[in-house]
Amino acid sequence: MDELSSLKNGGDEHIIKFASRAKMLQNELAMLGNPVVDNTLALRVLAGTPAENGMLRTVLENKDTKLVMSDVTAMLIEVEQQSISVGASKPSGSVKSQAFAAAAPKKLFDKMLVVCFYCRKKGQMQRDCHKKMADEAKGKRKPGGGGREDGHGGGPHAGAALA
Numbered sequence: 319m320d321e322l323s324s325l326k327n328g329g330d331e332h333i334i335k336f337a338s339r340a341k342m343l344q345n346e347l348a349m350l351g352n353p354v355v356d357n358t359l360a361l362r363v364l365a366g367t368p369a370e371n372g373m374l375r376t377v378l379e380n381k382d383t384k385l386v387m388s389d390v391t392a393m394l395i396e397v398e399q400q401s402i403s404v405g406a407s408k409p410s411g412s413v414k415s416q417a418f419a420a421a422a423p424k425k426l427f428d429k430m431l432v433v434c435f436y437c438r439k440k441g442q443m444q445r446d447c448h449k450k451m452a453d454e455a456k457g458k459r460k461p462g463g464g465g466r467e468d469g470h471g472g473g474p475h476a477g478a479a480l481a
Contacts, residue, residue: 325339325340325343325362325363325364325365325366326366326436327367327368328474332398333391333394333395333398334391334395334431336363336366336367337343337363337391338386340359340363340387341359341363341387344359350454354388356384357384357385357386359387360378360385360386360387360389360390361379361385363387363390363391364378364385364390367394370401371394371397373392374393374397377391395434415434429441430441432462434446434447436449436450437449437450447481
């Protein structure tokens with residue numbers, strides 16, 4: 319258990335190798351009858367990462383849910399790759415934004431909340447509307463006339479007397 323407590327990522331060691339080394343320690347400890355749960359392993363790996371991952375470490379350590387080692391490894395790899403592509407000359411603020419970006423949950427777009435402005439059906443946008451595409455192919459206009467016909471508004475025409 320002491321090896322896991324003192325687990326540190328060497329400066330040149332990639333996250334994948336570091337995580338694999340931690341997993342091997344977890345397996346060895348399990349064989350010795352001292353199993354380590356995934357959440358504890360993930361926390362130990364985070365604690366052993368370099369100081370440049372401090373923001374990601376803080377964000378993940380303070381999550382309400384238990385950490386999963388594969389998710390933590392993926393986030394650390396993402397930050398590592400971003401820091402490699404950006405270069406080491408960037409200020410520490412970029413590392414903070416990378417940490418938040420890696421730790422932020424990815425929200426999927428729910429198309430069922432969208433209503434088409436053309437046909438008023440839920441689940442599609444006007445740009446994807448099959449009715450609009452079919453009508454345009456036939457040379458028709460928006461259903462209901464759209465309030466304008468030949469460039470004129472639906473209200474009184476210019477010069478018309480109001481009663």
